[in-house]
Amino acid sequence: MTSDQPLLGKHVLVTRPRGQADSFIDKIKAAGGIVHFVPLIAFRSFLDKREKERLQQLSTYDWIILTSKNGVDFFFRRLEEKGIEWKSLQARFAAIGTKTAAVLKSYGFQAEYIPEKFSADQFAEEINSDRFEANKVLIPKGNLARTTIADALREKGVAADEWVVYETYFPEEEKQHLIDLLKTEKTDVLTFTSPSAIRHFMESIQEAGIHELKQSVIACIGPVTKKEADHFGLHTLVCPDTYTSESLAEEIVRYFRKEED
Known part of the structure; x- marks a missing residue:
């Protein structure tokens, strides 16, 4: 050796x-x-029963938080499948981690907020200490992702909507x-x-x-x-x-x- x-x-x-x-x-x-x-x-697309509601409200979110590379890909894939011109999105984007931010950038969007450590728990801490502020947030996610970020936002009085866009399977x-x-x-x-x-x-x-x-x-x-x-x-x-x-x-x-x- x-x-x-x-x-x-x-x-x-x-x-x-x-x-x-x-x-x-x-x-x-x-x-x-x-x-x-x-x-x-492995991962595959998931049809969330709340999808129609999330799509109808898409223009009302001031932040979209993406927690994984898969979340980015499946989020934009769903928008494309629904014929939504995602390049016109006005929301700001947050990403957990530089890898997720890099995938987001490939779709033409810059992550304007990344937590110090690349985890939902760290993001929640930063929400609790008022380092991240928002009015209404959309969180596209996987079916097994925890509700840590959404819970922290709601405790601060922020409207946080989760949208399951993909599922994990064996x-x-x-x-x-x-x-x-x-x-x-x-x-x-x-x-x-x-x-x-x-x-x-x-x-x-x-x-x-x-x-x-x-x-x-x-x-x-x-x-x-x-x-x-x-x-x-x-x-x-x-x-x-x-x-x-x-x-x-x-x-x-x-x-x-x-x-x-």
């Missing part, structure tokens, strides 16, 4: 969704890691892939970037009767995912301060570099 490749020979499970894992995988490979890609979550075809991998390969690092991935992982291994994970380092992208890992008794050893996949990869590398020392 060399200091340039602290993951040399290490088998790393990557559970990010298809289309979102490439840069993460590249960083793991650059550090010498052997990647096993098993996407444990791609069943990956379950056997995961089970076969865990039964035949020693996985040195298990990486998770969402609570859903943790739940789908645990569902799969419990169904297969796999109980031995003590040899694996658990790496989670942030505190919400780590909390879900804790719930299932998984001991997280790697969790970056910045909640991005790039930071997660860097923290994994740092962990094994320390092990090397």
Whole structure:
């Protein structure tokens, strides 16, 4: 093993969704890691029963808060499918994280507000301390997203409407892939970037009767995912301060570099 490749020979499970894992995988490979890609979550459009109402009121929101890259894509996709000229939107945009802001920019909009840490809890703290102010807010989101931001806004007397534009599901075809991998390969690092991935992982291994994970380092992208890992008794050893996949990869590398020392 060399200091340039602290993951040399290490088998790393990557559970990010298809289309979102490439840069993460590249960083793991650059550090010498052997990647096993098993996407444990996928996304599809969701028809919210409140959609008509949200669309009718679209021009009344002064802020639209987007909490994920998927939220951005599925939000604009729904507008396009409904024939709405989204380029004429007058609302200001807030985004949780620079990655979400970058996707938003690809649609021609600038994120005018990004919380200091890329999490709903941090955004809620900033709402509570009056760092973010609004009158009426729309929050396009996934079906599993928490109500943390909307709750904080409502406590401040702000009208906050949530709109579920996509849903997260478990791609069943990956379950056997995961089970076969865990039964035949020693996985040195298990990486998770969402609570859903943790739940789908645990569902799969419990169904297969796999109980031995003590040899694996658990790496989670942030505190919400780590909390879900804790719930299932998984001991997280790697969790970056910045909640991005790039930071997660860097923290994994740092962990094994320390092990090397």
